[in-house]
Amino acid sequence: MSEKRVYTFGNGKAEGKADMRNLLGGKGANLAEMNLIGVPVPPGFTITTDVCNEYFEKGKETVVGLLKAEVESSVKHIEALMNSKFGDPSNPLLVSVRSGARASMPGMMDTILNLGLNDVVVEGLAKKTGNERFAYDSYRRFVQMYGDVVLGMKPVNKEDIDPFEAIIQQVKAQRGIKLDNEMTVDELKQLVTLFKNAIKEQTGQNFPDDPMEQLWGAVCAVFDSWMNERAILYRKMEGIPQEWGTAVTVMAMVFGNMGETSATGVCFSRDAATGENCFNGEYLINAQGEDVVAGIRTPQQITKEGSLRWAKQQNVDEETRRKKFPSMEEAMPELYAQLYALQDKLEKHYHDMQDMEFTVQEGKLWFLQTRNGKRTGTAMVKIAMDLLHEGEIDEKTALLRCEPNKLDELLHPVFDKEARAQAHVLTRGLPASPGAACGQVVFFADDATKWHEDGHQVIMVRIETSPEDLAGMSAAEGILTARGGMTSHAAVVARGMGKCCVSGAGAIMVDYKARTVEIDGTIIREGDYISLNGSTGEVYAGEVKTRPAEVTGDFAELMDLCKKYSKLVVRTNADTPHDAEVASNFGAVGIGLCRTEHMFFENEKIKAMREMILADSTEDREKALDKLLPYQKQDFYGILKCMDGMPVNIRLLDPPLHEFVPHDLKGQEIMAQEMGVSVQFIQSRVSSLSEHNPMLGLRGCRLGNTFPEITAMQTKAILGAAIQLKKEGFNPMPEIMVPLVGIVNELDIQEHIIRKTADKLFKKEGVEVPFKVGTMIEIPRAALTADLIAQKAEYFSFGTNDLTQMTFGYSRDDIASFLPSYLEKKILDVDPFQVLDQKGVGQLIQMAVEKGRKTRKNLKCGICGEHGGEPSSVKFCHHVGLNYVSCSPFRVPIARLAAAQAAVEEK
Ligand code: PEP
Ligand code: MG
Numbered sequence: 001m002s003e004k005r006v007y008t009f010g011n012g013k014a015e016g017k018a019d020m021r022n023l024l025g026g027k028g029a030n031l032a033e034m035n036l037i038g039v040p041v042p043p044g045f046t047i048t049t050d051v052c053n054e055y056f057e058k059g060k061e062t063v064v065g066l067l068k069a070e071v072e073s074s075v076k077h078i079e080a081l082m083n084s085k086f087g088d089p090s091n092p093l094l095v096s097v098r099s100g101a102r103a104s105m106p107g108m109m110d111t112i113l114n115l116g117l118n119d120v121v122v123e124g125l126a127k128k129t130g131n132e133r134f135a136y137d138s139y140r141r142f143v144q145m146y147g148d149v150v151l152g153m154k155p156v157n158k159e160d161i162d163p164f165e166a167i168i169q170q171v172k173a174q175r176g177i178k179l180d181n182e183m184t185v186d187e188l189k190q191l192v193t194l195f196k197n198a199i200k201e202q203t204g205q206n207f208p209d210d211p212m213e214q215l216w217g218a219v220c221a222v223f224d225s226w227m228n229e230r231a232i233l234y235r236k237m238e239g240i241p242q243e244w245g246t247a248v249t250v251m252a253m254v255f256g257n258m259g260e261t262s263a264t265g266v267c268f269s270r271d272a273a274t275g276e277n278c279f280n281g282e283y284l285i286n287a288q289g290e291d292v293v294a295g296i297r298t299p300q301q302i303t304k305e306g307s308l309r310w311a312k313q314q315n316v317d318e319e320t321r322r323k324k325f326p327s328m329e330e331a332m333p334e335l336y337a338q339l340y341a342l343q344d345k346l347e348k349h350y351h352d353m354q355d356m357e358f359t360v361q362e363g364k365l366w367f368l369q370t371r372n373g374k375r376t377g378t379a380m381v382k383i384a385m386d387l388l389h390e391g392e393i394d395e396k397t398a399l400l401r402c403e404p405n406k407l408d409e410l411l412h413p414v415f416d417k418e419a420r421a422q423a424h425v426l427t428r429g430l431p432a433s434p435g436a437a438c439g440q441v442v443f444f445a446d447d448a449t450k451w452h453e454d455g456h457q458v459i460m461v462r463i464e465t466s467p468e469d470l471a472g473m474s475a476a477e478g479i480l481t482a483r484g485g486m487t488s489h490a491a492v493v494a495r496g497m498g499k500c501c502v503s504g505a506g507a508i509m510v511d512y513k514a515r516t517v518e519i520d521g522t523i524i525r526e527g528d529y530i531s532l533n534g535s536t537g538e539v540y541a542g543e544v545k546t547r548p549a550e551v552t553g554d555f556a557e558l559m560d561l562c563k564k565y566s567k568l569v570v571r572t573n574a575d576t577p578h579d580a581e582v583a584s585n586f587g588a589v590g591i592g593l594c595r596t597e598h599m600f601f602e603n604e605k606i607k608a609m610r611e612m613i614l615a616d617s618t619e620d621r622e623k624a625l626d627k628l629l630p631y632q633k634q635d636f637y638g639i640l641k642c643m644d645g646m647p648v649n650i651r652l653l654d655p656p657l658h659e660f661v662p663h664d665l666k667g668q669e670i671m672a673q674e675m676g677v678s679v680q681f682i683q684s685r686v687s688s689l690s691e692h693n694p695m696l697g698l699r700g701c702r703l704g705n706t707f708p709e710i711t712a713m714q715t716k717a718i719l720g721a722a723i724q725l726k727k728e729g730f731n732p733m734p735e736i737m738v739p740l741v742g743i744v745n746e747l748d749i750q751e752h753i754i755r756k757t758a759d760k761l762f763k764k765e766g767v768e769v770p771f772k773v774g775t776m777i778e779i780p781r782a783a784l785t786a787d788l789i790a791q792k793a794e795y796f797s798f799g800t801n802d803l804t805q806m807t808f809g810y811s812r813d814d815i816a817s818f819l820p821s822y823l824e825k826k827i828l829d830v831d832p833f834q835v836l837d838q839k840g841v842g843q844l845i846q847m848a849v850e851k852g853r854k855t856r857k858n859l860k861c862g863i864c865g866e867h868g869g870e871p872s873s874v875k876f877c878h879h880v881g882l883n884y885v886s887c888s889p890f891r892v893p894i895a896r897l898a899a900a901q902a903a904v905e906e907k
Helices: 018-036 049-058 060-082 119-129 132-150 163-175 185-203 211-225 229-238 289-294 304-314 318-324 333-350 377-389 395-401 404-411 417-422 445-453 467-475 489-497 553-565 577-585 596-600 603-614 618-642 665-675 679-689 701-706 708-727 744-765 780-784 800-808 819-824 841-855 871-879 889-906
Strands: 006-010 044-047 095-101 112-115 246-252 263-268 280-285 354-361 364-372 425-428 430-433 436-442 458-462 478-481 500-503 508-511 516-519 522-525 529-533 538-541 569-573 591-595 647-651 733-738 772-777 795-798 860-863 884-887
Touching: 006 018, 006 060, 018 044, 018 049, 018 095, 018 246, 018 333, 018 364, 044 060, 049 060, 049 211, 049 246, 060 211, 060 246, 095 211, 112 132, 112 211, 119 132, 132 163, 132 185, 132 211, 163 185, 211 246, 229 467, 263 333, 304 318, 304 430, 333 354, 333 364, 377 395, 377 404, 377 553, 395 553, 395 889, 404 871, 404 889, 430 489, 436 445, 445 458, 445 467, 458 467, 458 508, 458 529, 467 489, 478 489, 478 529, 489 500, 500 529, 553 889, 569 577, 569 889, 577 618, 577 889, 591 596, 591 884, 596 603, 596 618, 603 618, 603 665, 603 679, 618 647, 618 708, 618 733, 665 679, 701 708, 701 744, 708 733, 708 744, 733 744, 744 772, 772 780, 780 800, 780 841, 795 841, 800 841, 841 860, 871 889, 884 889
Parallel strands: 436 458, 458 478, 478 500, 569 591, 569 884, 591 647, 647 733, 733 772, 772 795, 795 860, 860 884
Antiparallel strands: 006 044, 044 246, 095 112, 095 246, 263 280, 263 354, 354 364, 425 538, 430 500, 436 529, 508 516, 516 522, 529 538
């Protein structure tokens, strides 16, 4: 690692720049870059992410020793630029200490503000600013934050009240006041003393007076917060590796709480929820940053347009709005103009939507942070397409800007128009994160998780959320909060997760103890249903009907771009005409896997199927198969018709027969009666079908090779349906796929039966339909002998579920017993049944494609295992030259985008 551990910035100069985010974290890199492009930023320095790893390897003391000289000289650098001195009462410098990982992790790690204050310095600050209230307000906030974060006094149990908050409540209660800003200077001073006593009492330590000691404490606390529970959980959810570490940025404090000419705010260059190109955000006059996000004071809108919209949603009349909640555009027009110009400059510089934090100190505007803003899936697509139309980015960049998995949000149902018009609107809040959500009300994160695990859909209702609620928010369908604006924790996190969220619904009264929420006189209890409209902020009583999403507008345009750039095409795994239709609307160009066994489970069909399996002679089996034939033909007719003119790959029966037979006495009795045999006969057949390891038993083509009449019946059904369609003027394109082949002879025999049956049928009907016979490559031996198998197979489809199972030797059905432990111990990075193992299983795929194409030059190859809809696996399929991937209908757009990205990245 580099010897340089600290990078300074300030006054238009910086040792770092934007592309050093791996080393300096997103925040550190962008603060450096902002200096370089002339955006006003308070001076400071960033300790690298490498040091974070060093900290956990070598320990606190060693790392502080290694950093000492560089940090001390960097503090001097800030002092020189701010013309003040750290710890000097006559001219004090205060700093903030902030975390900043490579990927943004909002609210997950700790921040300490106003560092550098002690009993002497605070007096100096009061004198220097002529504002004793401000000085002591800053001091009491600092002692509280330091106690909570650095000295570990923040309660672990979220139900417990923060010890400092308890003291504040006490002081306010004694005087009968409600708001923090009603406290006198003497009361603020009293708070500092009481806070320090509490620190001594709870930790046995004195609050440190030496600013350098405070600084080291804070730096180490930020590193420590990389390993706090919520940061670990967030990393897990977002797939952020622990080794990335966090950087620590130390920056001169600027104050938004120095009176009426000071302010602080958060803003976005475009709407993070909808993607609209409109500058927006929230601010507060005479406040520090935490006040905006904490939901304690109602933040005001930055733009007038936003303010008018807010007032309408909140039922605030124009007079009150103008007097009590004016926009920054109205209250501070000149500063607003500067802010507007700078946000535009930043967006044009980064060519992406920016999420920015700023502070105005006595009329001077400072930027504290900029980053590419988190956004919903809808906003992601709209912003990419708008930036493309505006000429800011090109088509390939637009494709790469969209995260495939995030498209999932656009595929979720939306409220049915009619149902929505009739729904009873209980109240309105802010449209914090779009979407439609219905579910049962719960009030606590733990309940949300538990209810969700038990199969319930839940809406989490909170006064406000905090990072501790993360797991619950993730389990919920939607989130409703009473407090907090568009940049509150709930709003930001929900948007990041693509979860529907209505925030700041001021009319709801949450009672955690009674587990109820009162909305305009209506009491809603835990377990009652409500619905949320995250696009309008409306909250409805009960369950409101939803309808499927459609691919239109920007989304359709993005999908057209995918088509333009991809080499791989995307088919779908579908067993019913309905699924096939859904997938075709999402752009699937055929069926890559139709599992026929799912077609046998309905009433009459399952009876005939059971009869076929339980029969103990070929003659009886054929009789039962004759009953099944018309059902199968009807199913195939539906699916081939729906996918007219597109290839439909139908797989012959695959699962072990014991899955179909009745294991309960009642079912066995019914079958005995149906077949005119004894219950004992049925029971003995059932027991003879039972296997020790069914996954490796009588399944796949072993079935068709043991009972060739099954293969013949399925072939008749598939081609019979195709003939009928052809007679009706359609263009069916069936493919018949033989599963679980390991030896070419297995395929040889099956192919022979299929072709013979086809010839007979075509002759009888006087019509021929072209069709292909292919196989699945899902047994390692098939991959190893792919050159031989390709002599018989007209195409390959990689069944990576079984191929993964048999390559690793992990049972598909039993991996849950050891997977969590393997992931925790890092034996595995990911579940190989979800993300294709490129090194092992991938090698088999690559080899099989090469060998297969040596025998048959234009051998068509695809994948139909679960991996066919997982972006990194799709990209791998592109690289090894597959022709298509096939995935479940709702993953089709995700696979299409991943396929296009693979092609673009290659160039
Ligand atoms: C596979 O094994 O990958 C496959 C698609 O087949 P199934 O999941 O039905 O075994
Ligand atoms: Mg399989």
